[in-house]
Amino acid sequence: MIAFAALVDALVYTRSRNGKLALIAQYLRTTPDPERGWALAALTDGLDFPAVKASAVRTLLMSRVDPLLFQLSRDFVGDTAETASLLWPEPAGPQLPPPRVDEAVAALAAMTRASVQHDLAALLDRLDADGRYALLKLATGAMRLGISARLAKVAFAQAFAVAVEEVEEYWHGQVPPYLPLFDWAANGAPPPSDEDLPLFRPFMLAHPLEDGAAPDLSAYAAEWKWDGIRVQVVCNGQATRVYSRSGDDISASFPEIAAALPVPAVLDGELLVRGSYQGAAEGGAASFNALQQRLGRKTVSRAMLADYPAFVRLYDALIIAGEDLRPFAWEQRRLALEALVPRLDPARFDLSALIPAQSFADLAEIRSGARDAAIEGVMLKRRDSPYVAGRRTGLWYKWKRDPLLADCVLMYAQRGSGKRSSFYSDFTFGCWAGEPDADGLGGSELLPVGKAYFGFTDEELKWLDRYVRQHTVNRFGPVRETDRSLVLEVAFDSIHASKRHKSGLAMRFPRIHRIRADKPAREADRIETLRAQVAD
Incomplete structure (x- = not known):
């Protein structure tokens, strides 16, 4: 826990992206398993301890210090974990040595609402102020260190000199403390197996189109940027999953989508809700406000399914019937997707239409009139572009409508x-x-x-x-x-x-x-x- 606390403290005071990458990579190289895997999960919000919430921390602290002092200090500091770590009274008498990260994770996972006050206090008593801060951040899932999942994967790749695209490919399907992932990257073991798993694949992303830029439309295809949430629907023939852009499994929130893909495939599209808006055809896409009624629900009632029926407007195909299409040009993938769509349930899947603009000036005029509720802007995709993870300059652009x-x-x-x-x-x-x-x-x-x-x-x-x-x-x-x-x-x-x-x-x-x-x-x-x- 001491090394993890030092890492957290250094990350708090490091603003540059490269500086954060170097700190995390060094920690991952020099820290043994399983401690580094649990730390990596904590940095990327991959841990959840139901009994240890901010309210439990506040209750515990106010049992140890004057409540008014805590409230005034919290208002001044602006962070519960930092306030608690500084105000926590030093224990009397000898204490056990600081816990390892994996030991702390096991203790936090075992806590219940009835035991959290006693058990969390016992952990805090074994740590200094920096250790208490790191523990509370880990416990409550509020790291707020500017570490995105993508940055953590890049740091992992740098730590062990492997390709970040491979890290992203193997990351999903693994669970903390990621022992097979570390064994592959650090020790040269075979990559983690993803057989028989409907796994998420990294999305291809777009760069914002800069003001004044005017790509040649002969090299790019234009389509609408729909205002829903980007999803990936994955079927391996045995199970189907719906993943959000961050790789979270949202199948339970949209069971009708998970049940509707009949063929093994990995499809990329925009999750929307059926509705109508001015200028749209019957059964078109409703505004994002309608989709919000479905987001984040662990269970969905029949009434919700009927009132806000979800569907996916498909953009791209990564894999169809076991064939990986990602190395192929966008035009080839589009043809494969167009051939697949007629085989899918039209109530749950349709195809994002291309915009028939002859020139960039034509496209600009069409975009300027796009005020429909479900349209967020325009996408430009280079016709010969493969499907590659992350943002690659010159391949895809997003041109949002003016606010x-x-x-x-x-x-x-x-x-x-x-x-x-x-x-x-x-x-x-x-x-x-x-x-x-x-x-x-x-x-x-x-x-x-x-x-x-x-x-x-x-x-x-x-x-x-x-x-x-x-x-x-x-x-x-x-x-x-x-x-x-x-x-x-x-x-x-x-x-x-x-x-x-x-x-x-x-x-x-x-x-x-x-x-x-x-x-x-x-x-x-x-x-x-x-x-x-x-x-x-």
Whole structure:
């Protein structure tokens, strides 16, 4: 646990990607099994300990220190694990040596709601402040170290001088502490076997199309970028799985998709919900708001299946009937996919249509008119491109539609987490329900329409933090209410009706576009203006 705590501490203070890669690679090379495998799972959020939640940590700490001291310290520090690690009283008398990572994982996994207070305290007593911080981060699954699963795989590849594409291919289907994976990479053993398993394969991803770029459409195919979630449907002839873009198995949430693929294949597409929207044919795709009703559910009722029927709009084919198509050109894979689709249930699968644009100018004009609820933008795919994992320059591009904009009034702010824990960086904003008076402070109700925590620069964050502190009119725990004086220009992809919000509206992907300190609050947008843009 000492070496893992040192790694976590170093990662906290390392901002560069290459620096993080070097730290993780060194740890993986020099740490024995199974400790390094459990640590790798912790860094990539691959562990879950149901009894050890942040609430259990708070309850435990407040039994050891003054509750008011904890609350004040937590508000100042902005992180429960860091606060607990620093405030935890040093135990009296001799203690056992620090646990290894694998020992700590076994102890955490064995804890129950009845035993967590005693057993977690026993572990914390064996560690110093750095060790306690690492243990609590591992236990609660809130590492927040800027380590994505992709970065961890790259670090693994660097540690043992193997190809990251191979790491991604073998990673899925393995479980912590990944002993076969380490045996292959570190000791030259055969790759982990994936026979008889419907395993996830790494997605091919696209680069954003830069402003001013105009690829030659004779070399690229254009198709719509649908606004659902990217999925991979895998059937090995015995079982079928539906995987999200991150490789999570979401088959239980969409059982009708898992049951609908009758042939061995690995297919890439967009998961959507049937519906209708302006300009769409009967049975087209509904907005993302409809899909959200299905996401994250462990069980799905019959009513949910009937009201929000899911289907996959297919983009690509990786494998069909045992033949790996990934080395083939996109045009060849497209022909194979077109031949397969008629064999599939049309209620569950259809084919993403190509856009018949003759030139890039034609495509730009078509894209500019794409405001349908289920369209997020345009994809450009090089016709001779193989299907390769990750982002490869020049092969695929995504060209999102221009965002919608609204002038909103700042209402509430809350501190962030991690490196933002000292700043007010989560902002709730609203629009007027009716006409405000001349001062912009009364005569109309301001209703929340969204919350954003990105889109601004570091300098703008400092300015916003200072503004919140100087314009606070009320406090609700960690939330500060501000006076109704600052206008924020908010960019968002679409807006939907929502029963969860008093305004009846919810934005999709809101972000702060500009700070409009020059604009009077009374000139911010009205709820009716946003309601007119609601996607069906």
